[in-house]
Amino acid sequence: MDEYRAREVLRRSRQKIDGIDRDILDLIASRIALAREIAEAKEVLGMEILDPERELQIIERTRKIARENRIDENKLIELMKILMDLSKTEQKEMLRRQ
Template sequence: MEETRRKGSETRNGQQGSLDELREEIEEIDNGIVESIARRTYVAESIARVKEERGMGIHDPDREEEVLERVEERAESLEVDPETVREVFELLMGMSKDEQRRHTDTD
C-alpha cells in the first residue's frame, strides 16, 4: 500500500507533484472508475440473461455476502477503510440488481 500511496502522490520523476498534476491524476483515476462501473453494468446485463434462462432470481444474499467479504479483505490489505468499501459495493450491487431487473422479469 505504501507504494500505491507514494505512486499516487508523486510525479513520474519521483518529486512531489503540483496540485494541477495531482488533480489530473485524480481525474484519470475517476475516469477509470466510471469505465469500470460501465463494464460492471454490462456484465450485470449478461448475468441477468443467464439467470433468466436458468429460471434464477436476481437476489442472491449468499453471493452478495461473499463479494462484500472479499472486497473488505482487499480493502484492508490496501489500508483502505473496509466499511466504506463495503458501502460502495453495496451501492454497486444495488445498481447491478436494478440493471438486471430492467432486462428480465425475475426477482
C-alpha cells in the same frame, strides 16, 4: 516542499485523479453490462436476481482488500453494495422491458 513544487504536485495529482475517475466510471459501465448478461442467463436458468451468497463473497473480498490497503472497510463495503444495487436495478429493469 516549496510553494512552486506544491502547486505542481496539486496540478499533477488532480490530473491523475481525473484519469482514474474516468477509468472507474468506465469500469462501472462494464460491470453493469456484465450484470445485464447475467440477468439473461439467470432467466434461462430460472435463478433469482438476488444471490445473497455471491454478495457475501464480494463483501468479504472487499473487507480483505480494504484491510490490506488501510481503507475504511465499512465505507468500501458500502460502495460495493451500491454497485451491486446498481446491477440489480438494471437487471430488474432489463427483465421488465423484455
